[in-house]
Ligand SMILES: O=P(O)(O)OC[C@H]1O[C@H](OP(=O)(O)OP(=O)(O)O)[C@H](O)[C@@H]1O
Ligand code: HPA
């Protein structure tokens with residue numbers, strides 16, 4: 669799927685594919701340096717983080733284990749419900765492990781705030797966050813993030829794992845939706 673397939677649904681391309689890939693390689697370089705000699709477990713937060721996780725993992729040189737958690741707080745709307753549901757827990761016991769949580773976006777911060785508390789209670793050796801996107805103007809709870817790809821405006825974005833009502837996740841770029849798609853004018 670590309671921008672042309674989206675017809676009038678797409679308002680604009682916010683971050684092109686090439687810029688995403690360049691940034692992910694840059695983040696991987698920092699992570700490689702910080703975790704050299706350590707055994708790293710990267711945890712992708714399903715479903716949004718699938719693309720970031722897949723590209724980041726392939727750009728890393730440090731050996732990693734990969735695990736997944738599925739949580740959801742958005743449902744079909746464009747606002748977080750604030751209620752985080754765990755749909756799938758980790759397969760791994762993270763006690764004593766170095767954990768890096770990989771996310772597509774920090775919007776209100778409610779998902780990661782809840783998730784970090786949850787993971788810290790399992791006594792990992794360390795737990796840090798890598799997020800591709802962050803909306804500084806939307807954050808409701810401060811989150812300590814070690815690796816951030818892009819700070820973006822407070823607009824609903826789609827693509828590269830991010831959905832609107834489960835659509836558009838497979839776009840290779842980050843775009844903004846035309847307001848008519850989600851009930852605007
Ligand atoms: O900072 P927040 O306001 O909590 O928003 C960020 C979270 O919301 C989205 O997930 P969602 O719950 O929609 O599930 P999904 O990953 O399956 O799309 C996104 O992937 C993040 O996990
Ligand atoms: O801007 C967004 N787009 C898609 N999913 C999201 N989940 C939180 N924020 C967003």
Ligand SMILES: [Mg+2]
Nearest residue numbers: 713714715716
């Ligand atoms: Mg998510």
